[in-house]
Amino acid sequence: MIEAVTTSPLFGIVLCIGTFQIGRWVQKKTGLTLANPLVIAILLCIGVLLIFDIPYEDFAIGGDIVNMMLGPATAVLALNIYNQYAVLKRHFVPVLVGCTAGSLFSLASVLLLCRLFRLDEAVTAALLPKSCTTPIAVGIAESHGGIAAITMVAVLVTGFIGAVCAPLFAKLMHVTEPVAEGLAIGACSHALGTTKAAELGEVQGAMSGIAIGVCGLITVVAALFL
Structure with missing residues (x-):
């Protein structure tokens, strides 16, 4: 069951978006410059993968889709x-x-x-x-x-x-x-x-x-x- 979830592209996408939103919430609540949403998101993603022993390759299935959007985002x-x-x-x-x-x-x-x-x-x-x-x-x-x-x-x-x-x-x-x-x-x-x-x-x-x-x-x- 867990493997079916983690190997879905939605897992990587939801994890990226979810952790970034948590980062934004933390920065808004604390007001600290050090509480950068992107840095918090990266640390949380790493933590989730390590704690639940999820292979990076599984995360990358959805993570690469998010990464693919960097090009269009730059064009904007x-x-x-x-x-x-x-x-x-x-x-x-x-x-x-x-x-x-x-x-x-x-x-x-x-x-x-x-x-x-x-x-x-x-x-x-x-x-x-x-x-x-x-x-x-x-x-x-x-x-x-x-x-x-x-x-x-x-x-x-x-x-x-x-x-x-x-x-x-x-x-x-x-x-x-x-x-x-x-x-x-x-x-x-x-x-x-x-x-x-x-x-x-x-x-x-x-x-x-x-x-x-x-x-x-x-x-x-x-x-x-x-």
């Missing part, structure tokens, strides 16, 4: 850019320069550190796009022979750090301009950071969303030359 970012067209037009040069600088610095710093610690090419390729949103990052990593699992973890850790530390970094660097703050968060910590940017203000959230799409495009192009 274009809608956010369109909705904020007036803001983008007004700040086009700062957006382009800021996103280019953020993307190139991210790639260069990761490449430098990987060379410094003598990591192999597969790991290096997996870590390079860590500041992009997951579908774009995985696509870049796989096209360069990187390990997708490492890329996903790197993206998650980067986003989580950005979501937690963004307000502190903005305060330390005396960044008070909403446009600059939003661009910085989106360029460094993609979707997870954008959730925090949206809490800081409407403009910050919008600019962070724009930065995700623009930085993704810049990183894709830049990665061709690495």
